Amino acid sequence: MAKKTTLFSVKGIQMLLRRRKKRAVRETDVKISLRNVQKVFGEKKVLRGIDLDICKGESMVIIGGSGSGKSVLLKSIIGLLEPSRGSIKIDGSEVAHLSSRERNNMMHKFGVLFQGGALFDSLPVWKNIVFTSLQTKKYSKRDCYDLAISKLAQVGLGADVARLFPSELSGGMQKRVALARAIADDPEIIFFDEPTTGLDPIMSGVINDLIVKCSEELGATTFTITHDMRSAKKIADNIAMLYEGKMIWQGGVKDLNHSENEYVEQFINGRAKGPIQMKIKEE
Ligand SMILES: Nc1ncnc2c1ncn2[C@@H]1O[C@H](COP(=O)(O)OP(=O)(O)OP(=O)(O)O)[C@@H](O)[C@H]1O
Ligand SMILES: [Mg+2]
Numbered sequence: 203m204a205k206k207t208t209l210f211s212v213k214g215i216q217m218l219l220r221r222r223k224k225r226a227v228r229e230t231d232v233k234i235s236l237r238n239v240q241k242v243f244g245e246k247k248v249l250r251g252i253d254l255d256i257c258k259g260e261s262m263v264i265i266g267g268s269g270s271g272k273s274v275l276l277k278s279i280i281g282l283l284e285p286s287r288g289s290i291k292i293d294g295s296e297v298a299h300l301s302s303r304e305r306n307n308m309m310h311k312f313g314v315l316f317q318g319g320a321l322f323d324s325l326p327v328w329k330n331i332v333f334t335s336l337q338t339k340k341y342s343k344r345d346c347y348d349l350a351i352s353k354l355a356q357v358g359l360g361a362d363v364a365r366l367f368p369s370e371l372s373g374g375m376q377k378r379v380a381l382a383r384a385i386a387d388d389p390e391i392i393f394f395d396e397p398t399t400g401l402d403p404i405m406s407g408v409i410n411d412l413i414v415k416c417s418e419e420l421g422a423t424t425f426t427i428t429h430d431m432r433s434a435k436k437i438a439d440n441i442a443m444l445y446e447g448k449m450i451w452q453g454g455v456k457d458l459n460h461s462e463n464e465y466v467e468q469f470i471n472g473r474a475k476g477p478i479q480m481k482i483k484e485e
Contacts (some may be wrong), residue, residue, distance in 0.1 A: 266444035313389035
């Protein structure tokens with residue numbers, strides 16, 4: 203069991219008051235709201251009661267070790283997984299148990315950059331980017347192509363990339379294409395699952411800058427999962443740490459380095475020794 207942050211030091215009380223003040227937001231400012239979200243697979247409790255509020259235009263970053271439930275949380279919010287219990291509200295409406303039709307109607311609000319990029323190997327870059335628009339046939343093929351080119355430009359890639367296939371791109375270019383796809387429909391909320399994993403530090407920096415730029419241009423609310431602390435610090439307004447299916451710490455990005463939470467400190471400093479024990483073998 204994770205220990206709670208000690209709140210009785212003067213610093214702790216000051217921090218709590220600061221956080222309370224920051225969190226004293228109007229209900230209408232909240233874009234995504236989670237209450238007691240649980241997800242169980244058979245005997246395995248992956249999410250054990252998550253409470254989280256993300257305000258409009260806020261960049262929330264979730265950190266946590268491998269297997270702590272980050273991707274399950276993201277998939278539960280976007281509806282790829284149905285939570286076992288709890289409430290997930292987007293713009294004040296409950297979305298935890300929607301029918302597939304209701305969910306499809308809501309999906310236009312989301313852009314998602316999946317862990318690993320998840321581009322379709324058999325489709326050229328431009329069709330990957332405007333995949334949804336091509337499916338809905340709302341726009342002509344020509345308009346879709348032009349939209350793909352403009353999205354490529356937004357992530358710093360030229361039109362020459364449009365007709366290449368994902369296998370012909372470097373890892374960094376694939377991430378940019380995945381980002382172009384995530385922003386293709388001008389979403390209100392963008393989800394990023396490990397956007398910089400597998401990239402060198404310079405390309406990670408480029409992707410981080412693009413995420414900030416594209417989100418600002420759209421005025422989007424963003425939900426990012428990352429192990430990469432440089433990325434977290436660059437992207438985040440607020441950070442929350444997931445450990446064994448629970449949020450064990452939440453705060454502003456500036457509070458991260460003095461969290462007074464031994465789990466957070468071990469994680470952000472990458473120490474092998476501490477309260478977090480890495481499971482080598484799955485139970
Ligand atoms: N569809 C599923 N069925 C059963 N168990 C699952 C399923 N999806 C995830 N899990 C389990 O849930 C746990 C959390 O997985 P998750 O993918 O959320 O981890 P994560 O925090 O994203 O890790 P990483 O940083 O390695 O991506 C893991 O033990 C995983 O095996
Ligand atoms: Mg994951």
